[in-house]
Amino acid sequence: xxxxxxxxxxxxxxxxxxxxxxxxxxxxxxxxxxxxxxxxxxxxxxxxxxxxxxxxxxxxxxxxxxxxxxxxxxxxxxxxxxxxxxxxxxxxxxxxxxxxxxxxxxxxxxxxxxxxxxxxxxxxxxxxxxxxxxxxxxxxxxxxxxxxxxxxxxxxxxxxxxxxxxxxxxxxxxxxxxxxxxxxxxxxxxxxxxxxxxxxxxxxxxxxxxxxxxxxxxxxxxxxxxxxxxxxxxxxxxxxxxxxxxxxxxxxxxxxxxxxxxxxxxxxxxxxxxxxxxxxxxxxxxx
Amino acid sequence: xxxxxxxxxxxxxxxxxxxxxxxxxxxxxxxxxxxxxxxxxxxxxxxxxxxxxxxxxxxxxxxxxxxxxxxxxxxxxxxxxxxxxxxxxxxxxxxxxxxxxxxxxxxxxxxxxxxxxxxxxxxxxxxxxxxxxxxxxxxxxxxxxxxxxxxxxxxxxxxxxxxxxxxxxxxxxxxxxxxxxxxxxxxxxxxxxxxxxxxxxxxxxxxxxxxxxxxxxxxxxxxxxxxxxxxxxxxxxxxxxxxxxxxxxxxxx
Ligand SMILES: Cc1cc2nc3c(=O)[nH]c(=O)nc-3n(C[C@H](O)[C@H](O)[C@H](O)COP(=O)(O)OP(=O)(O)OC[C@H]3O[C@@H](n4cnc5c(N)ncnc54)[C@H](O)[C@@H]3O)c2cc1C
Ligand code: SF4
Ligand code: SF4
Ligand code: SF4
Numbered sequence: 001x002x003x004x005x006x007x008x009x010x011x012x013x014x015x016x017x018x019x020x021x022x023x024x025x026x027x028x029x030x031x032x033x034x035x036x037x038x039x040x041x042x043x044x045x046x047x048x049x050x051x052x053x054x055x056x057x058x059x060x061x062x063x064x065x066x067x068x069x070x071x072x073x074x075x076x077x078x079x080x081x082x083x084x085x086x087x088x089x090x091x092x093x094x095x096x097x098x099x100x101x102x103x104x105x106x107x108x109x110x111x112x113x114x115x116x117x118x119x120x121x122x123x124x125x126x127x128x129x130x131x132x133x134x135x136x137x138x139x140x141x142x143x144x145x146x147x148x149x150x151x152x153x154x155x156x157x158x159x160x161x162x163x164x165x166x167x168x169x170x171x172x173x174x175x176x177x178x179x180x181x182x183x184x185x186x187x188x189x190x191x192x193x194x195x196x197x198x199x200x201x202x203x204x205x206x207x208x209x210x211x212x213x214x215x216x217x218x219x220x221x222x223x224x225x226x227x228x229x230x231x232x233x234x235x236x237x238x239x240x241x242x243x244x245x246x247x248x249x250x251x252x253x254x255x256x257x258x259x260x261x262x263x264x265x266x267x268x269x270x271x272x273x274x275x276x277x278x279x280x281x282x283x284x285x286x287x
Numbered sequence: 288x289x290x291x292x293x294x295x296x297x298x299x300x301x302x303x304x305x306x307x308x309x310x311x312x313x314x315x316x317x318x319x320x321x322x323x324x325x326x327x328x329x330x331x332x333x334x335x336x337x338x339x340x341x342x343x344x345x346x347x348x349x350x351x352x353x354x355x356x357x358x359x360x361x362x363x364x365x366x367x368x369x370x371x372x373x374x375x376x377x378x379x380x381x382x383x384x385x386x387x388x389x390x391x392x393x394x395x396x397x398x399x400x401x402x403x404x405x406x407x408x409x410x411x412x413x414x415x416x417x418x419x420x421x422x423x424x425x426x427x428x429x430x431x432x433x434x435x436x437x438x439x440x441x442x443x444x445x446x447x448x449x450x451x452x453x454x455x456x457x458x459x460x461x462x463x464x465x466x467x468x469x470x471x472x473x474x475x476x477x478x479x480x481x482x483x484x485x486x487x488x489x490x491x492x493x494x495x496x497x498x499x500x501x502x503x504x505x506x507x508x509x510x511x512x513x514x515x516x517x518x519x520x521x522x523x524x525x526x527x528x529x530x531x532x533x534x535x536x537x538x539x540x
Contacts, residue, residue, distance in 0.1 A: 001526075056495075059480065078496025083480025101479075108479040108516045110528040115450070118485025118510030120308075120419040123532070137477070140495050192477030192517065203528065224529050283473050285517045 002259040003252075004202025006221040007228055011213040011248040012240045022072040024162070025210040026218030028240070029130050030072050032206065033098050034065045035234045042127045045098030046088060047071035048079035054156040055147075056140050059084045061092050074132075076161055076168075077143045078190070082108045086119055096127035102134040103198035110203045128230050131201020133209025133219075133255075135163070135262055142188035150185075151178035164210065194269045195285065199259035206231055212255040214248055219255060292434050293341040294427070295328030296374075297364045299357050300384055300400050301348025304417035305375035309345075311420040315539050319424070323431045323538075343430055344368035345423075346409075349377045349384040349400040358406065365407040370430065373409050373455065374423070376416040376508030378402060380461040383416070383506045404459035412454040414461065414509030416487050426451065428538055443524075443531070450519040454509075461509035463490055463500035465518075471497070475517040485514035 013026030019034065020027045029047075036042040049060035049071040057079035062068045081101045088094045099109060106129055113123040138146070147155050151170045160171040167179045201207035205227030212219035220242075222231045234240060245252055273282040296306060306329075310316055320326055324343075328335050338344075344364045351357050365371055376382030381402045389398025403409055413422055426448070433444035463486070470476050478496040483489075490504035491511060498511075512518050524531065 005526075078478035080478050080480025080483065080493040080496055083483040083493050085481075086484040102477075104477045104516065105479050107520060107525065108481045110525050111516050111520065112481065112484075112514065114425070114447075114525060114528055114531060115514070116419045116421040116425075117413070117415050117513040118419070118487065118508075119514065120417075120421070123421050139497075190477060191474040195475060195517075196477065197522075203525065283469060283475065285470075285475055285520055286522060 001202070002256060002263060003200055003221070004198070004207075004223065006223045008222045009245050009252065010220055010242045011217050011245055012220045012242040013217045015238060015241055019069065019072070020216075022069065024072070024074040024160075025208070026213065026216065026220075026240075027072070028206075028208040028218045028220055029100050029132065030068050031239050032128070032130060032230065032234055033062070033068050033100070035237060035239045036098055036128050036230055037063070037065065037068070039233065039237075040096075041230050041233075042096045042098035043094040044088065044092055045100065045128075046081045046084045047100055048075055048081060053140075055143060055158065055161065061088050061094070063092070074161065076163070077138050077140045081105055082112070085109070085112060086122055089121055089125055095125055097125050098128045098130070099126065100130045100132065101201075102137060103131055103201040103203070104134075104192075104196055106131040106201045106203040106207075107198065128226060129203075129205045131204025131207035133200050133207065133211055134196075135199065135258065136189045136193040136196075138185075138188055139190055142190075146180070146185055146188055150180045153178050194266055195273070196266055197263050197286070199262045200255065209255075211258055212245065212248070212251055217243075217248070219245065219252075290435055291323055291325050292343060292431055293327045293339075294324040294343045294345065295338065295341045295364075295368065296326070296330070296332070297328070297338065297344050297346045297360060298330045299346065299348030299361065299378070299403070300351050300354075301375065301377045303347070305345075305347040305378075305423075308375075308417040308420050309423050312424050315420075315424055318539050319427050324427060338363045338367050340367050342368070342434060343370045343372060345372050345374040346378045346403055347374045349381050349402050350406055351397050352399045352401060353394075353397045361403050361406055370410045371403075371407065372411045372413060372426065373403055374413050375418045376414055376506070376510070379404075379409075379412040379414050379454075380459060380507050380509045382508050385507055402459040404455065409455045409459075411448060411451045412509070412513075413451065414454065414513045415485075416506060416508035416510065424539070425535060428535055443527075443534075446521060446523050447531070450521060453519065454513060460507075461512055462507040463498075463502060463505040463511055465509070465512040466491075466498055466500065466515060469512065470515055470517045476515075477517065479516060481514045481516060482511035485510040 014031035048057035051058035
């Protein structure tokens with residue numbers, strides 16, 4: 001189960017240069033939502049939009065391509081996208097909701113569908129859930145410390161943040177590149193991530209991340225019937241160029257390796273929690 | 288047609304919102320009543336005066352300790368029903384009735400209201416104010432499969448219902464603080480925002496990605512805690528979300 005159930009997996013990137021310009025990787029999320037919006041597969045999508053503070057995302061309901069474009073790129077800090085799930089059906093009246101999120105947020109979406117305890121009329125309105133790969137996330141103040149204290153770069157001057165090749169990267173508007181090894185960032189991680197048992201958004205309709213694919217491309221898993229419908233139509237409409245995953249480097253082996261590492265490490269945390277005190281344990285949310 | 292299960296709606300001190308929510312399944316309600324469940328007891332809907340024997344009792348509302356007939360009714364429901372379900376925040380946790388101080392016409396002395404589990408053993412909770420039509424529907428379907436399904440269906444239904452049964456074992460008090468005690472203070476919160484979406488009174492806002500609970504607004508319905516993916520998450524059930532959603536759709540068609 002490290003990679004979850006899926007129907008197909010490819011390397012892909014958007015064919016729209018405007019989308020690619022500000023996208024994190026292959027622009028999969030923005031492109032697929034933009035297409036789904038245009039085709040009426042979704043009425044709007046919950047994405048991590050900009051806020052008053054630099055790199056602090058604010059969940060927003062995008063109902064135009066411009067709003068999707070404004071939300072491109074990875075913010076390595078919490079964007080509680082699920083907070084808008086019910087609101088999307090109320091204030092915005094969406095009947096077909098698109099939502100992007102980390103693996104834990106995809107878990108929240110599926111729990112909301114199967115156990116809609118406080119989610120009246122939400123379960124059948126999830127039209128396209130796009131999951132992103134995720135090793136860990138950071139509180140906003142952690143991001144500030146990593147970028148401003150360790151990379152020595154002002155957050156407002158950053159144009160892109162990235163994690164890759166064992167490092168955390170900050171690219172500035174003026175072309176400077178700062179990087180720190182990931183071992184420096186570990187202590188800033190959000191604690192809740194340390195019990196997380198999913199790397200590649202197993203429960204999404206379509207899930208995507210950079211790992212496995214070459215720079216500027218993304219790895220894309222198509223997981224459900226819903227996902228397959230949307231993805232198949234988008235491919236037919238020429239939204240993406242694709243390559244078989246077997247033909248790209250580093251390929252699925254690296255995805256499997258990282259997913260296994262994350263799950264094994266966090267399983268250990270869960271086990272350690274069971275004996276945290278003297279004869280006393282902490283809660284395990286999975287039993 | 289396979290045998291139906293028998294279901295009753297026992298109405299204590301609640302606002303009828305839970306029953307309305309059940310009815311908000313629209314044609315789904317007729318489907319349930321036509322094919323899966325006989326409604327053997329329900330004030331206003333079934334002409335039956337005394338609580339009969341039944342498979343499932345859906346109890347709405349808390350128990351008023353000064354109202355002798357309420358106290359008797361909840362005890363009787365426990366004796367006559369195989370499965371007792373606390374339907375909604377009032378039955379499960381007291382909800383808004385926890386704040387009652389009496390003084391209302393025409394029974395000013397009625398002032399103390401307790402969730403049903405303070406008086407009887409309860410098998411399953413459906414938290415929320417009101418509980419959602421979809422959650423009630425899912426429990427009805429799963430209860431039916433558990434009692435009348437084949438072995439495979441029984442197993443699925445058992446796995447699905449287990450966390451809601453565990454909630455009944457967990458206790459009869461809940462509020463936004465439960466997120467604090469059992470999720471945030473345990474280092475489990477990852478900032479998804481489900482709790483804020485679930486809260487019917489908007490007592491929860493997300494500040495810097497984490498829930499902030501306005502305890503003056505909270506009515507103690509228990510929805511936030513139960514909706515949180517870090518309160519319970521059963522991989523067996525959730526990993527099969529596509530099949531289960533199809534199954535539910537199938538039985539409701
Ligand atoms: C915290 C975090 C950790 C990640 N870790 C990995 C990893 O280990 N390996 C890997 O391969 N990929 C990881 N990713 C995913 C990767 O960075 C890209 O988000 C993904 O490849 C999508 O790129 P894209 O070009 O297709 O999307 P884009 O078209 O750029 O769109 C990205 C979408 O994600 C949304 N988004 C941005 N930040 C967040 C957030 N914090 N929470 C929820 N939604 C958000 C945006 O609003 C936008 O809609 C991570 C992402 C995040 C947010
Ligand atoms: S590591 Fe897990 S819990 Fe943390 S943000 Fe990523 S998906 Fe969520
Ligand atoms: S915070 Fe909101 S959802 Fe949670 S128990 Fe209180 S009223 Fe219910
Ligand atoms: S639902 Fe749970 S994990 Fe999500 S933000 Fe609320 S407390 Fe945290």
